[in-house]
Amino acid sequence: MSKKELNIFKLLSEKPWEASQVIIDNQHDGKTLASSKAKLGVRTVMVVSTVIFSLFVVSYSDRMLVHDWKSLSEPWLLWINTFILILTSFVFHKSKVYSDENNFEKVKNSLLLVGFLTFAFITGQLLVWQHFIGIGQYASTNPANAFFYLFTALHGLHLLGGLFFWGKATTKIFKENFSLSKTKQAIELCAIYWHFLLIVWIILFGLMIAT
Amino acid sequence: MSEKYTDNKIETKAADTSSGSYAPPVEKIPAKESPEQELYHAKSFWTKWVFSQDAKVIGVQYALTATAIGMIGLVLSWGMRLQLGFPETFSFLGPATYYQSVTMHGMIMVIYLLTALFLGGFGNYLIPLMVGARDMVFPYVNMVSYWMFLIAVLVLIASFFVPGGPTGAGWTLYPPQAILPGTPGSEMGIVLMLISLSLFVIGFTMGGLNYVITVLQSRTRGMTLMRMPLTIWGIFTATVLALLAFPALFVACIMMTLDNLLGTSFFMPEIFSMGEKLEYGGGSPILFQHLFWFFGHPEVYIVALPAFGIVSDLISVHARKNIFGYRMMVWAIVIIGALSFIVWAHHMYVSGMNPWFGFFFATTTLIIAVPTAIKVYNWVLTLWRGNIHLTIPMLFSLGFIVTFVNGGITGLFLGNVIVDVPLSDTYFVVAHFHMVMGIAPLMVVFGAIYHWYPLITGRHLNQTLGKIHFWITFVGAYAIYFPMHYLGFIGVPRRYFEMYDSPYMTSGVGLNQFITVAALIVGFTQILFLYNLFTSWYKGEKSERNPWKANSLEWHTPEYPPVHGNFGKELPVVYRWPYDFSVPGSDKEYIPQDVPQSQVPTAKAEKT
Numbered sequence: 001m002s003k004k005e006l007n008i009f010k011l012l013s014e015k016p017w018e019a020s021q022v023i024i025d026n027q028h029d030g031k032t033l034a035s036s037k038a039k040l041g042v043r044t045v046m047v048v049s050t051v052i053f054s055l056f057v058v059s060y061s062d063r064m065l066v067h068d069w070k071s072l073s074e075p076w077l078l079w080i081n082t083f084i085l086i087l088t089s090f091v092f093h094k095s096k097v098y099s100d101e102n103n104f105e106k107v108k109n110s111l112l113l114v115g116f117l118t119f120a121f122i123t124g125q126l127l128v129w130q131h132f133i134g135i136g137q138y139a140s141t142n143p144a145n146a147f148f149y150l151f152t153a154l155h156g157l158h159l160l161g162g163l164f165f166w167g168k169a170t171t172k173i174f175k176e177n178f179s180l181s182k183t184k185q186a187i188e189l190c191a192i193y194w195h196f197l198l199i200v201w202i203i204l205f206g207l208m209i210a211t
Numbered sequence: 212m213s214e215k216y217t218d219n220k221i222e223t224k225a226a227d228t229s230s231g232s233y234a235p236p237v238e239k240i241p242a243k244e245s246p247e248q249e250l251y252h253a254k255s256f257w258t259k260w261v262f263s264q265d266a267k268v269i270g271v272q273y274a275l276t277a278t279a280i281g282m283i284g285l286v287l288s289w290g291m292r293l294q295l296g297f298p299e300t301f302s303f304l305g306p307a308t309y310y311q312s313v314t315m316h317g318m319i320m321v322i323y324l325l326t327a328l329f330l331g332g333f334g335n336y337l338i339p340l341m342v343g344a345r346d347m348v349f350p351y352v353n354m355v356s357y358w359m360f361l362i363a364v365l366v367l368i369a370s371f372f373v374p375g376g377p378t379g380a381g382w383t384l385y386p387p388q389a390i391l392p393g394t395p396g397s398e399m400g401i402v403l404m405l406i407s408l409s410l411f412v413i414g415f416t417m418g419g420l421n422y423v424i425t426v427l428q429s430r431t432r433g434m435t436l437m438r439m440p441l442t443i444w445g446i447f448t449a450t451v452l453a454l455l456a457f458p459a460l461f462v463a464c465i466m467m468t469l470d471n472l473l474g475t476s477f478f479m480p481e482i483f484s485m486g487e488k489l490e491y492g493g494g495s496p497i498l499f500q501h502l503f504w505f506f507g508h509p510e511v512y513i514v515a516l517p518a519f520g521i522v523s524d525l526i527s528v529h530a531r532k533n534i535f536g537y538r539m540m541v542w543a544i545v546i547i548g549a550l551s552f553i554v555w556a557h558h559m560y561v562s563g564m565n566p567w568f569g570f571f572f573a574t575t576t577l578i579i580a581v582p583t584a585i586k587v588y589n590w591v592l593t594l595w596r597g598n599i600h601l602t603i604p605m606l607f608s609l610g611f612i613v614t615f616v617n618g619g620i621t622g623l624f625l626g627n628v629i630v631d632v633p634l635s636d637t638y639f640v641v642a643h644f645h646m647v648m649g650i651a652p653l654m655v656v657f658g659a660i661y662h663w664y665p666l667i668t669g670r671h672l673n674q675t676l677g678k679i680h681f682w683i684t685f686v687g688a689y690a691i692y693f694p695m696h697y698l699g700f701i702g703v704p705r706r707y708f709e710m711y712d713s714p715y716m717t718s719g720v721g722l723n724q725f726i727t728v729a730a731l732i733v734g735f736t737q738i739l740f741l742y743n744l745f746t747s748w749y750k751g752e753k754s755e756r757n758p759w760k761a762n763s764l765e766w767h768t769p770e771y772p773p774v775h776g777n778f779g780k781e782l783p784v785v786y787r788w789p790y791d792f793s794v795p796g797s798d799k800e801y802i803p804q805d806v807p808q809s810q811v812p813t814a815k816a817e818k819t
Contacts, residue, residue: 012542016437016788017816022808025438026786030343030430037348040424044454048416051458055505059466059498063477068493140474143493150469 042189046196049158053200056154057207060147064211070142074209075131081124082205088117089198092191099187102180104173107187111170114194118159118166125152144208151204155197162193250345250776262358264350265775266421269357270336271667276357277327278741280364284319285734287312296727298709306708307395310379313706314396315371317382318404321510322411323364325652329517330415330453331360333659334422334446336667340765341443343431343783345776347421356421359414363407370396370403378404381706383503386478386496390471392485402471405464412461415453422450431764433785437541438804440763440789441534444541445520448548449513455552456509463502470494497562504555511648512551516544518655519586522608524789525658526590528761529605530597531800533790535589537819543582543589550579560628561635569628576626580619587616598793602759603677607658610685611651618647621696636706639699642692650688657684657740664744665758666765669772670751676743680736687733694722762803763789791817 015021033040063069095110129152132138132145139149169186172178253259263269290312294304335353339346347353370377379395380388388394389401396404426447430439439447466477470491478499479491519540527534534540556564556572590612599605621643625631634640657680664672701715710716757766769779783805791802797814808814 008545011436012538012545014435014437014538015818016435017818019816022816025435026433028433028435030428030432030434032427032436037424037428040428041349041352041420044420044423045416048454048458051455052462055459055462055502059462059477059502062495062498063493066493066495068476138473139469140476140490143476146469146473146475146477150465 036185038185038189042193046193049196049200053154053204056147056151057203060207063143063147066143068142069144071211072132072137072142072144072148072208074205075128077124077128077131078205081121081128082201084117084121084124085198085201088114088121089191089194091117092194096188096191099184108170108173111166111173111187115163115166115170118163118194122156122159125156128152148208151208155201155204158197158200162190162197165193166190251350252775262354264346264354266335266339266347266350266353267667267773267777269353270332270334272357273327273331273335273360274333276361276364277324277332280319280367281324281328282737282741283368284316284324285737287316287319289731289734291316292727292730294708296724307376307379309708310381310706311377311395311400314379314382314384315367315377318408319367320649321382321514322408323367325514325648325656326415326453326510327360328656329514329652330422330446330450331357331418333442333517333521334418334450336663337442337765338422338425338446339429340768340773340777341440341763342426342429343434343764343778343785344425344429345778345782348424348429349421352417353421356414356418359410359417363410363414366403366407366410370400370407373399373403376400383500383507384467385503386467386470386494386499387480387482387491390467390479391482391489402468405468405471409461409464409468412457412464415457419450419454422446423454431782431785434804437538438785438788440520441523441537441540441544442517442520442763444544445517445523448544449516452509452516452548452551453513456506456513459502459506463499463506467499497559500559500562501555504558505552507558508555509551511644512547514648514652516548518611518652519544521659522611522655523586523590523593524761524763525604525608525655525662526593527790527792528662528759529602529608530594530599531760531792532593532597533788533792533817533819535592535595536585537788537790539585540589543586546582547579550575550582554579557626557631560631566628573626573628577623580623580626583619587612587619602661603672603674603681604658604662604759606678606681606685607654607661610681611654611658614646614654614688615651618643618645618651622647634699636704637699638695638703638705641705642695642699645695646688646692650692654685657681660744662759663765664747665754666772668748668751669754670747670749671754671758672747672751673743676739680740680743683736684733687729687736690729691726691733694726698722760801761789762787762791762801764804767803767805788819790819 016025035043091110092114095107095114098104098106098110129149132148137145139146165186169183169190172183172186251264253263253265258264260268263272290304291309293301294309335347338344367377375396375398377396378384378389378400380390380397380401384401384404390397394401426439426443466475469475470477470479474490476491476494478496479489479494480496481492482489523534523540554572554576556568557576560569560572590608621639625634625640625643661672661677664670698719701719703710703716703719710719756771759766764783764785765773767783768774768777784807785804786807787802787804789804791797791804791814793800794802794811794814794817797811799811799814802811802814
């Protein structure tokens with residue numbers, strides 16, 4: 001876990017044949033980064049998702065330059081949904097803090113609250129869809145609409161994926177004797193993922209109201 | 212196994228007092244900091260061989276599935292060749308069938324065969340064994356990855372049986388024609404293709420997660436990154452590329468699916484079809500091209516980098532010599548990987564880009580030739596004064612070097628805008644990319660299978676059949692693709708169903724017939740190879756342990772072939788790189804990676 005390996009240029013200029021390097025290399029425990037594998041897994045998923053959303057943003061910026069683009073007027077419900085999502089992230093952060101303090105009664109309550117708020121957010125998003133469909137704004141009506149449906153759907157699917165792991169973490173903590181370190185890690189990783197999705201949503205939402 | 216390592220420690224202390232070599236005074240093995248990975252121990256037949264979480268089994272599953280779909284790709288190429296060589300002869304070949312064959316052949320070979328075979332097949336089998344891990348870090352996710360791949364393949368196969376048949380849009384699936392009537396398979400075929408690709412990307416991401424994190428975090432003690440076999444460096448870098456490049460394909464697929472099913476206009480411009488104005492309007496087909504090639508170019512290296520890595524190991528082992536310039540080889544892999552993300556528009560020179568854009572992409576494209584040439588020089592210099600054993604893996608490796616140089620040099624031509632424009636969409640391009648990313652990586656695939664088959668099954672493949680397979684494939688590949696360069700020069704366009712009586716086709720007609728005959732012969736030879744693969748499984752010559760006398764860890768497992776958990780009670784400890792062949796001063800011909808310096812006190816360190 002030497003710091004050297006974090007710097008790819010230093011790593012690639014290592015001289016493995018030198019006696020001093022051999023001593024260091026023989027001591028190497030085989031890990032490159034200090035994080036746990038689960039954390040790295042979540043990070044990799046976030047990197048891949050970031051690439052996906054970035055490419056959508058690039059496509060959006062390219063497509064909006066064409067004359068047929070008509071921006072959507074975002075309903076006030078979207079602002080409420082955004083607020084709910086911010087609140088969810090905040091509560092998740094609190095539950096992470098509680099779990100660090102081993103205060104598991106509070107963790108249970110806040111995790112349930114997170115689940116409730118997330119479902120509320122998704123329901124809210126579906127209500128926005130219903131609103132748009134009601135006033136005849138379909139995906140094929142205008143490219144701006146198409147991107148709106150696409151962004152909300154993909155973001156929602158990411159949240160549903162997160163809820164699967166939230167469900168696993170929550171059932172864990174309601175069991176009689178759960179593994180402390182594993183549950184803590186699960187809560188921490190879910191919280192990170194929720195913050196990530198909040199940032200993604202703020203960028204997408206910001207992009208849509210700004211243009 | 213555990214005893215062996217304790218012995219090493221004791222010996223070390225005794226030997227080191229007298230040793231004057233570069234060995235450290237005491238080879239201490241630090242205590243393990245993290246507990247061992249918990250493995251899932253399969254009990255039943257189903258969990259052991261079907262829903263297996265063992266990376267070795269998953270690797271074989273990936274390889275078999277990829278080979279099966281690859282055989283369909285091969286048969287489709289025969290359909291194309293029959294039409295091109297002998298037009299108006301076969302009643303079962305119409306324009307629609309021809310375009311469907313072209314499209315499915317391309318997509319199957321690039322993604323479902325080569326990508327799945329190198330990363331899913333070799334990656335799964337070799338990564339844990341070569342870095343000294345018991346398994347991948349997330350075995351369950353790894354299993355799901357395979358099943359997603361299988362579903363993607365099944366969806367792809369299903370598209371052959373839907374009304375309208377599979378898509379015939381060309382493997383690049385360019386809109387608007389891909390989803391408009393008139394293109395074969397524009398009804399259901401294209402939708403299934405896009406869904407299948409999306410599933411493939413999701414499945415691959417699950418696998419890729421495993422490959423990257425296993426290489427980074429799950430290596431055994433002493434296995435620094437700069438002591439890893441180049442095979443692992445190649446697969447690792449290719450996986451990183453794939454994790455960053457496949458999202459572009461995913462994004463493009465999703466938007467095109469919506470254009471098709473919901474009538475959105477992401478990619479679809481204002482368009483008339485059969486005299487009628489369609490609902491579409493304003494979309495940019497060029498945007499699709501950018502997204503597709505932002506995936507498509509790294510994809511070339513996703514296939515090539517594992518091949519580079521594997522062939523380096525094959526050459527080193529079968530020439531009994533350390534790889535020339537190991538560090539340079541690693542740098543080259545990393546640099547090629549990084550550059551591969553800024554060259555994509557060289558596939559789009561004729562799409563009407565700004566000329567300065569073409570200038571930029573031509574420059575970056577030609578820069579890639581530098582690290583690539585370094586690799587070729589290093590392979591040749593590894594062979595230089597090596598003790599070359601002309602085994603079948605070595606034959607295929609040599610075939611790879613020649614073919615790769617060949618295809619690479621035509622790439623230098625096509626990388627220049629001014630040369631590419633007249634050659635664009637001709638058979639010269641077809642010849643180029645088949646040489647460089649079809650035949651060359653396949654040579655490595657075959658070499659690697661002949662090399663690692665004994666490790667997987669404990670038996671050798673039949674050598675006579677292997678030699679026949681090599682020579683027909685190698686010579687046949689040249690018989691197919693050399694004439695194609697010429698066809699391109701005289702201006703024969705690719706993707707044309709038939710050339711009818713074009714005046715410049717006079718010399719092309721005979722060549723096309725020749726190519727078709729050669730393609731059929733090479734194709735049938737692959738069936739011979741499959742026959743060899745299956746019969747040798749139970750009646751091949753038994754292989755002794757480590758038949759090629761290689762150094763890397765996969766050959767030094769306590770059980771041979773390796774079993775569940777890979778390494779017995781204790782994981783091996785690594786003391787050196789895997790290329791210590793014919794080390795000066797040593798009385799041993801080769802020194803495996805897990806042999807400490809104290810056991811070979813006179814061996815000198817080799818610079819690289």
